[in-house]
Amino acid sequence: MAQxxxxxxxxxxxxxxxxxxxxxxxxxxxxxxxxxxxxxPALVGPDAEVIDLAGKYVLPGFVNTHxxxxxxxxxGVGDDVDFKTWLHKRMWPFESNMTAEDSYVSTLATCLxxxxxxxxxxxxxxxxxxxxxxxxxxxxxxxxKLAKSVMDCGDGLPxxxxxxxxxxxxxxxEDFHRFHNTADGRxxxxxxxxxxxxxxDRLITRTKELADQYGVGVxxxxxxxxxxxxxxxxxxxxxxxxxxxxxxxxxxNLLAVHTVWLNxxxxxLFRKHDVKVSHNPASAMRVLGFAKIPRMLKSxxxxxxxxxxxxxxxxMDIVDEMWLTSLIHKGWRLDxxxxxxxxxxxxxTINGARALLDGHLxxxxxxxxxxxxxxxxxxxxxxxxANDKIASLVxxxxxxxxxxxxxxxxxxxxxxxxxxxxxxxxLREGCERSAxxxxxxxxxxxxxxxxxxxxx
Ligand SMILES: [Zn+2]
Numbered sequence: 001m002a003q004x005x006x007x008x009x010x011x012x013x014x015x016x017x018x019x020x021x022x023x024x025x026x027x028x029x030x031x032x033x034x035x036x037x038x039x040x041p042a043l044v045g046p047d048a049e050v051i052d053l054a055g056k057y058v059l060p061g062f063v064n065t066h067x068x069x070x071x072x073x074x075x076g077v078g079d080d081v082d083f084k085t086w087l088h089k090r091m092w093p094f095e096s097n098m099t100a101e102d103s104y105v106s107t108l109a110t111c112l113x114x115x116x117x118x119x120x121x122x123x124x125x126x127x128x129x130x131x132x133x134x135x136x137x138x139x140x141x142x143x144x145k146l147a148k149s150v151m152d153c154g155d156g157l158p159x160x161x162x163x164x165x166x167x168x169x170x171x172x173x174e175d176f177h178r179f180h181n182t183a184d185g186r187x188x189x190x191x192x193x194x195x196x197x198x199x200x201d202r203l204i205t206r207t208k209e210l211a212d213q214y215g216v217g218v219x220x221x222x223x224x225x226x227x228x229x230x231x232x233x234x235x236x237x238x239x240x241x242x243x244x245x246x247x248x249x250x251x252x253n254l255l256a257v258h259t260v261w262l263n264x265x266x267x268x269l270f271r272k273h274d275v276k277v278s279h280n281p282a283s284a285m286r287v288l289g290f291a292k293i294p295r296m297l298k299s300x301x302x303x304x305x306x307x308x309x310x311x312x313x314x315x316m317d318i319v320d321e322m323w324l325t326s327l328i329h330k331g332w333r334l335d336x337x338x339x340x341x342x343x344x345x346x347x348x349t350i351n352g353a354r355a356l357l358d359g360h361l362x363x364x365x366x367x368x369x370x371x372x373x374x375x376x377x378x379x380x381x382x383x384x385x386a387n388d389k390i391a392s393l394v395x396x397x398x399x400x401x402x403x404x405x406x407x408x409x410x411x412x413x414x415x416x417x418x419x420x421x422x423x424x425x426x427l428r429e430g431c432e433r434s435a436x437x438x439x440x441x442x443x444x445x446x447x448x449x450x451x452x453x454x455x456x
Contacts, residue, residue: 002409003048004028006375010057010389011036014349014364018342020390026058028371031184031409036365053375059345059393060364061120061372061407062318063352065278066219066257066306069107069136070095070127073434075310077443083225083287088156091311093441095128095149096158102433103129107136109430110316112423114142116416117317117399120372120407123255123278123306123356125219126150126192128161130175138183141412141420143372145356146179147192147219148172150207154198165203169210176214186408188356190255193220196232196240201247208249217276217357218249222256225288229261241266250275255355257306259296260288267292271299276355278306279347281324282313294329294338304352305344319399322348326394341394371409376401 007025013036025039027048035043044050071077074094078086098106106127114122120142124133126149137144150172151157152165163171172191180189191211193199199220211218223229223240236243241262244250250273257278262270270277279293296303305325307316315321322344329339353363362372376397378386383401386392405413412420438444 001045002030003034003045004409005039005044005048005050006053006058007039007050009053009375011365012057012059012345012390012393013037013366014060014345015366016364026365026373028373028406028409031371033365033367033369033371033373035367055377055379056403057376057378057389057393058365059118059374059376060349060353060362061374061405062118062348063304063356063363064114064119064122064307064318065255065276065304065352065355066280066308067110067114067122067124067316068127068309068311069110069124069133070098070103070129071106071309071311072110072113072316073102073106073310073430073437075314075434076445077311077438079314083227086287086311090443092156092158092161093443094311094437096160097437097441098128100129100132102437103127103132104136105426105429105433107133108140108421108426110310111136111140111142112418112421112426113316115140115405115412115418115420116402117319118374118376118402118405119318120374120405120412121353121356121358121362123147123190123219125221125257126194130179130189134179134182134187137187139421141186141407141410143186143362143407145188145190145217145219146175147190148175149194150192150203151194151198152203153200157198165200165206168203169206172207173210176216180214180216184408188216190217190219193218195221195224196228196243204244204249205247208247208251208254211253212251217253217255219255220257222259223261223266224258226261239263239266241269245269245273252276253357258284258288258291260284260291262292264292264295267295267299267301270296271301274302276351277301277303278355279303279325280306280308280313281321281328282315283308285324285328286313290328290332293325294333294335297339297343302351302354303347304355305347317399318348319397319402322394323397341391344394345390371406373406374402375404377403
């Protein structure tokens with residue numbers, strides 16, 4: 001039995017009573033939290049590693065509910081171009097030219113950024129290679145719900161992605177049987193639906209049936225862009241969420257991403273069916289628009305935070321996304337009281353765990369839960385003085401304040417050093433593979449300034 005005792009810290013539990021322990025302790029035993037807050041010294045064994053965290057905070061590990069691991073090494077592929085160019089001329093060519101090995105290295109590169117930003121668990125909506133993703137996540141030591149990006153219709157898809165409904169369903173079931181509940185239970189396999197543009201009604205309803213049968217979730221981009229609603233109005237005579245409701249797939253195991261273009265009746269449908277929402281503010285601000293997050297929170301919908309892919313927002317840093325979430329809704333609503341910091345911390349922790357259908361396992365610091373936690377050092381000019389400690393975690397913190405990240409009782413990062421992965425080697429290989437894929441896919445980014453090549 002291995003014990004780690006973190007003492008003398010400012011513990012933000014995010015538990016049901018919302019307790020904060022000023023000067024409290026956490027006892028970790030193997031992969032679980034044994035005690036939180038006022039820890040009985042008799043529980044701490046003579047061999048326990050004792051760490052004094054004076055002046056530092058402990059929070060649950062963040063849960064990032066929308067992470068495209070395969071896009072990490074595409075970074076820069078879509079800056080300052082319109083949506084169609086981004087998708088058809090940049091993103092699809094890039095992703096459809098990746099191999100399983102590329103996906104693995106891209107996943108490792110993503111995991112580096114996730115660990116550094118305090119994420120211990122994430123949901124991946126789908127690259128093409130669950131195998132590559134699972135290998136990367138297992139090595140990184142994180143938790144993840146992985147899905148394949150699933151498409152059975154749509155104009156202009158690369159030939160390699162033109163697949164039938166049955167092929168897509170079979171592939172997902174195969175991935176489920178191979179990778180679900182692997183890496184000591186840290187990896188779960190979910191079912192993916194890319195978007196309504198690329199998914200037939202039959203695929204959508206069969207996917208939901210299979211997810212129910214296997215007791216997992218469905219990860220789908222929903223009501224993402226204005227053009228999507230124009231499409232569904234034309235194709236089905238109703239907007240996306242109304243159509244999904246008609247198909248009977250709105251449910252507690254649906255993780256709906258972006259959800260920007262919902263009318264008020266559709267927000268009510270989400271509430272009624274306990275649909276989980278992944279809010280991706282940076283990606284939304286680029287081209288999608290403003291999701292009705294204040295209304296959703298007020299109605300009790302489980303809203304969470306995601307970073308999307310590096311090709312959409314470049315920042316795969318949930319701390320940045322928390323800060324953006326704290327700003328943009330105040331701005332468009334002209335009301336600085338909406339979406340307060342405590343709501344945002346819930347979105348990034350316990351709500352995220354609930355959305356991943358793991359609210360009983362992590363997302364808050366409680367005895368008996370998994371030891372998924374982070375240590376934050378507020379020391380530095382950007383965060384001090386932290387007079388309002390809780391608000392400062394959202395409005396002033398940077399990911400550079402995250403000192404250590406633990407998942408499943410194991411340190412993935414300690415004192416800013418990543419312990420599970422070789423950071424330099426991964427970044428080097430990620431850059432090499434990225435350049436090779438750009439070349440294979442025929443993607444050339446124009447020079448923004450005249451470049452003079454100087455050879456030494
Ligand atoms: Zn996405």
